[in-house]
Amino acid sequence: LAKTTQPISMDSYEGQEVNITCSHNNIATNDYITWYQQFPSQGPRFIIQGYKTKVTNEVASLFIPADRKSSTLSLPRVSLSDTAVYYCLVASDQTGANNLFFGTGTRLTVIP
Amino acid sequence: GAGVSQSPRYKVAKRGRDVALRCDSISGHVTLYWYRQTLGQGSEVLTYSQSDAQRDKSGRPSGRFSAERPERSVSTLKIQRTEQGDSAVYLCASSRDRGYEQYFGPGTRLTVT
Numbered sequence: 014l015a016k017t018t019q020p021i022s023m024d025s026y027e028g029q030e031v032n033i034t035c036s037h038n039n040i041a042t043n044d045y046i047t048w049y050q051q052f053p054s055q056g057p058r059f060i061i062q063g064y065k066t067k068v069t070n071e072v073a074s075l076f077i078p079a080d081r082k083s084s085t086l087s088l089p090r091v092s093l094s095d096t097a098v099y100y101c102l103v104a105s106d107q108t109g110a111n112n113l114f115f116g117t118g119t120r121l122t123v124i125p
Numbered sequence: 126g127a128g129v130s131q132s133p134r135y136k137v138a139k140r141g142r143d144v145a146l147r148c149d150s151i152s153g154h155v156t157l158y159w160y161r162q163t164l165g166q167g168s169e170v171l172t173y174s175q176s177d178a179q180r181d182k183s184g185r186p187s188g189r190f191s192a193e194r195p196e197r198s199v200s201t202l203k204i205q206r207t208e209q210g211d212s213a214v215y216l217c218a219s220s221r222d223r224g225y226e227q228y229f230g231p232g233t234r235l236t237v238t
Contacts, residue, residue, distance in 0.1 A: 047226060056129070056216050056229025057168075072133035106224030111156070 017101050022120040025123035033119050035101035038082045046077060046084045049115070051098045051105045057115070060099075061086070088121075096123045127151075129230035131208065131217050137236045138207050146202045146233045148217030154224050157191055159202045160216040162232070168216060189211065207237045 018036040020124040025031045037046070043063050049057035061068055063084070078106040088095060099116040130149045138144045150157050156175055162168040172192040188203040198219075204211055214234050219229040 045224065049227075054231065056218065056232050058229065059226040059228075073227075075139055086159060104224060106222060108223070113170040115160070115162075117167045124151075 017103055017116050019101060019116060024122045024124055025091055026124050027092055028090050030086045031091050031121060033086045033099050034083055036083045037103045040081050041102050041105065043107055044103045045105060047102045048075065048086045049100045049102065091123045093109060093123050093125060096121060129217055129219055131230035131233050133149055133233060134231065135234050137238060140237055143205050144207055144235065146215050148200045148230055150198045151228055152191065152198050152217035154219035154221055156220045157200050158218045158227065162214040162216055165225050192196055210234060213230050213235045
């Protein structure tokens, strides 16, 4: 079971870069790392997914070291609308339902 | 087409009653998940299915939870004999296949009184 650990909360000022790290020491060879964002009264929304090294899309970057035991979601120049809960999920197409679990995530608060 | 939708958005049920929650997933998606999200405890998968073959994990947390998938893009989560501890947000998600990114609905907030 690739359990994940994230900081419970983070605060940041507008315009700053925010890095949220997720630890997953027991990640399996076939597992991918996926990050989701959730606003109140909404379901989680996909942000980015990666397997190793670095992945970048229009909203975020994902850094994964060689041992893959952690990953860092990087949000460039955050705005107030980035205030949300961020979850990392480690899973593969072989992951059983019993091992699909979103933790409590990291609550990011962006301050004006 | 549109994203994942769920109905109702809010449901109040008396303890001991059965409830049914509906999910309309994205057309073409093979895998459909039902999660239960509770404040401060994260989200756990209750059940998931691949295409029309239901892989029911109703053993979590007990046999009171089951899901039906009468059509590929429609699923109904049924909770029998609701308990107060069942009060939570129930999220439905679908994906192209297992391991791919999941698309979530807005959730149904169930309150058991």
